[in-house]
Amino acid sequence: MTHDDSSQITERKRGSGVKLVYDLLRDEILDLKLSPGSAIDEVQLAARFGMSRTPIREALVRLAGEGLIETLPNRSTMVSNIDFLGMPAYFDALVLMYRVTTRLAAQHHRADDLLLIREQQAEFSAAVAAQDALAMIATNADFHSAIAASGRNAYYASFFDRLLGEGRRMLRLYYQSYEDRLPARYVDEHEEIIAAVEARNVVEADRLGKAHGEQIVEQIGRLLTRNDRLDIDL
Amino acid sequence: MTHDDSSQITERKRGSGVKLVYDLLRDEILDLKLSPGSAIDEVQLAARFGMSRTPIREALVRLAGEGLIETLPNRSTMVSNIDFLGMPAYFDALVLMYRVTTRLAAQHHRADDLLLIREQQAEFSAAVAAQDALAMIATNADFHSAIAASGRNAYYASFFDRLLGEGRRMLRLYYQSYEDRLPARYVDEHEEIIAAVEARNVVEADRLGKAHGEQIVEQIGRLLTRNDRLDIDL
DNA sequence: TGTATTTTTTTTGTCGACAAAGAAAACGGA
DNA sequence: TCCGTTTTCTTTGTCGACAAAAAAAATACA
Known part of the structure; x- marks a missing residue:
């Protein structure tokens, strides 16, 4: 029990x-x-x-x-099992959605959207400060979900939410092993994204969204290859 | 009853x-x-x-x-009601998925995928010949769904399927009014897409996917603006 | 001892019944 | 006649029960 x-x-x-x-x-x-x-x-x-x-x-x-x-x-x-074989496909879709939603946010966000986005960013920042891995993962997803919502495309937003949800499980694995090194950088990157969105700088928002996504993908990829090596070493 | x-x-x-x-x-x-x-x-x-x-x-x-x-x-x-206000967002997502799935099909398709794709194309062609609007709509969706499946990205494929499903309702409106003019052109465009995919010509597949999507979007857009004018004329 | 077959157990899929929540109808007072 | 209140009716959400399917255990047989 x-x-x-x-x-x-x-x-x-x-x-x-x-x-x-x-x-x-x-x-x-x-x-x-x-x-x-x-x-x-x-x-x-x-x-x-x-x-x-x-x-x-x-x-x-x-x-x-x-x-x-x-x-x-x-x-x-x-x-459901985590589909490791499908991970390249997952990352491909995830990065594309990072790009598209951040870009659309720069184009279509309204003034009060930024309040909600900043709120989520504050919660994410607090979670990082408190070293609370679970909260980090959840609030990070919420942050990007808020960005996507401000882009005013419900189709992208719901698809992205689904990807982020699935991703929470993989991130959980990631944070379990690496023990909180890079999250501080993500806080900064989020700030840059907010700035670009607020300035309605579409090109920069697109670039940052792509970079942020690839950043995360690269980190997880590094974790997985490390695990593979471990298997071989045994 | x-x-x-x-x-x-x-x-x-x-x-x-x-x-x-x-x-x-x-x-x-x-x-x-x-x-x-x-x-x-x-x-x-x-x-x-x-x-x-x-x-x-x-x-x-x-x-x-x-x-x-x-x-x-x-x-x-x-x-559910058809969300006409959300149609620009819908079209945006639809065209992007046309592009991405066709592009990935050119990259990742396997030999036997083409058999299934050609099968769907044959059924679509038959529906066009038979002037069966409902069958046209369904088989067209099946065709692009098969293309997407051959791209080996389950996330894009399921998202695209959902968009195509929602689109069937709008296409139904479209075919109800216009009465079968352009479908023949779609058959040709499908053939071009198949050729590009088979040749693994990624750039061409991307271009054709985008053009095909925008083609359809433009047609539906034309229908809707016509309807708007009718409302004003009454 | 190992394998095929029967029996028991566990867990799902479906059913009919009933109570809660609104909506519609009936009612009553001005 | 109109408006507010009460009553009836419709439709949903939940329940306990039971039968079908599959797995696990028990049994029989070599």
Whole structure:
């Protein structure tokens, strides 16, 4: 038994249960609290949240729609594995979306967007200062999500959100091993991005978005090749 | 009453019901057989398919995940409206994905991919010859989906599929009004794209993808401005 | 001991029922 | 007749139960 939240079986409002389960499970998956490949038991979840299987099931269907869990027909459902083979494709898409969303933000942002963006940047900065890896990862995603939202293209924004979500799991691996060296640089790069967006400097925003994305990709790539070497050395 | 399929309440295999309902509803929505904004009644669907509300509900949750239907809390669920205000953003994303997927296809396709692509092109060509608007729209999407799949980037491919799906509804409007003029040109452009992909000519594939996308966007744009003028003239 | 077959157990997919939340209709007072 | 209140009706969200599928365990047989 790893849970002791039996005390919070309080009255919930009708219809709120699904969102509750969905949000919590999503976070646990993306933070690697639920490890990829581990099984998910509907009955156990139902007991844990003090509700029937029906709303649990609905939350699982939604998560499956996002590719975060996989459901074998008639048999167990499990947390999706991280697709290491597909990582080049992932990075390609991620960098492109960094570029496109930052560029569009420079073009289409409105004054009050910057407030929200600065807010996210402040939270990211605070997480870096506090050395809180999990918070760093989440607030970094929120920052870029806010940039994307200010670009006023819902299609890019939702696609980017999905990529960032998937990326949270890989970043989690990254921060687990490297132990907080470079995040300070990301804070500075974020500041540069904000400046370029505010100045409506489209070309510079594009360049910074691309560089920022490639930066992160390179770091993760370095981690992975290091892990490969370890395998060989054993 | 518009349905008379009460005869096909045959034995289904356990677990197949959801997919059945999902696929059918999805097609009906994208073909505009279910008009945007129209209400969806769970009970009625359950009766129509001869099953309980539970699997119907699961199919609806999935469709909601793709944005094809909208669910107001505690109140009715309805087919999503086509977001005309968001169309510039949509076209922007669509053209970019035309480019990227065609480009990647030229880079990464394998020999047997071309067979599938040519198959889809043949079906599209047949639909054009038969003047079957609905089939044209669906097979056109399938063609570009096959191109994207051969590019070996699952992230782009699934995003593109979603855009193409949403686009089917707009194309449906388009073909309803214009009555089959330009489709023949699209067949030729598809052939050019296939040739560029097969020759692994990345630059040409990129150019053709972009041109093909902008072509379609321009046509739809023309339709919409014409409609605007009609409104003013009344 | 090892393998094929049957039985038990676990877990999912589906069902019918019921209560909550709105919407629509019925009602009443000015 | 109009407007606010109450009552009925419709539709959703949730529940507990049960049967189908597959896995795991038990059994039989060589």
